[in-house]
Amino acid sequence: MSTESARVLQPDKRRRRIDRDELGRISQAMPERDREVLRRIDEHRYLTTHHIQSFIFTDHGSTDSAARTTRYVLARLERLALIRALPRRIGGVRAGSAARIWQLAPAGARLLRDEGQTYRSHEPSLRFLQHCLAVADVHLGLRALTTIDTVETIDVATEPNSWRRFVGTGGEQRLLQPDLASIVRTRDYVDRWFIEVDLGTESLPTVLKKCGQYESYRASGIEQDVHHAFPLVIWIFTSQTHAEKVQSSILRSPRLTPDLYRVVTADRFATSAQEWLQ
Numbered sequence: 001m002s003t004e005s006a007r008v009l010q011p012d013k014r015r016r017r018i019d020r021d022e023l024g025r026i027s028q029a030m031p032e033r034d035r036e037v038l039r040r041i042d043e044h045r046y047l048t049t050h051h052i053q054s055f056i057f058t059d060h061g062s063t064d065s066a067a068r069t070t071r072y073v074l075a076r077l078e079r080l081a082l083i084r085a086l087p088r089r090i091g092g093v094r095a096g097s098a099a100r101i102w103q104l105a106p107a108g109a110r111l112l113r114d115e116g117q118t119y120r121s122h123e124p125s126l127r128f129l130q131h132c133l134a135v136a137d138v139h140l141g142l143r144a145l146t147t148i149d150t151v152e153t154i155d156v157a158t159e160p161n162s163w164r165r166f167v168g169t170g171g172e173q174r175l176l177q178p179d180l181a182s183i184v185r186t187r188d189y190v191d192r193w194f195i196e197v198d199l200g201t202e203s204l205p206t207v208l209k210k211c212g213q214y215e216s217y218r219a220s221g222i223e224q225d226v227h228h229a230f231p232l233v234i235w236i237f238t239s240q241t242h243a244e245k246v247q248s249s250i251l252r253s254p255r256l257t258p259d260l261y262r263v264v265t266a267d268r269f270a271t272s273a274q275e276w277l278q
Helices: 003-008 020-029 032-044 049-056 063-079 106-112 126-147 204-220 222-227 240-252 266-276
Strands: 083-085 101-104 151-158 164-167 173-176 180-186 190-198 232-237 261-265
Touching: 020 106, 032 049, 032 063, 032 083, 032 101, 032 106, 032 126, 049 063, 049 126, 063 083, 101 106, 126 151, 126 180, 126 190, 126 266, 164 204, 164 222, 173 204, 190 204, 190 222, 204 222, 204 232, 204 240, 232 240, 232 266, 240 261, 261 266
Parallel strands: 190 232, 232 261
Antiparallel strands: 083 101, 151 180, 164 173, 180 190
């Protein structure tokens, strides 16, 4: 980076608002990798330092080198007022410096989006934060499937790009909201999955109601018309007991199609995913 560009990337730390001209100069001088950091945080709302390292800083000779570079880039983006770290009391939900949690600052959102859009960073509830971080964990788990010899590409859509709109049987507009939607292409097949991440905060009736929404969307035929098959619905739980209760309830329900669902705990997801792809 030239000295002139570096000078552009050092706004006054005391300023809370970056005007349009300065934001334009920052954007022009910004390395693509820094922009990718902003996009990835925007995609998941909240990410830890470790998440960002695992998503983006993967071409270093060692883990220590990747960690140092990640921290350096995040510190620069924070000085530029493009990202913000959550307060330590929330960040403490995960231990260690790699668990520092980041969100976009208003200037970072403006850099990525239309100037007219409003964005306010805020302190999330612990429940919402934990869910966002768990979804990011699963996203990374999906990306790790590329280490399987038969897997060629993996595409992952986060909310709201994972959502599906359809018309219910009564003509009402309905919205299905998976946490993630993935497409795994292997040498022989294309596997599509809708993924729900549950930390044990949803009651069993709520989970089964969501399964009913998938059944309704399946009945619409939209996915089948486009892709000739309906995706598997993957439920990921933190509790083995909760997972077993959901699995048993799905099998007993006359309204649900058991073959449509896979129920697994988070620590078994990677192993189970490999089995599903065989």
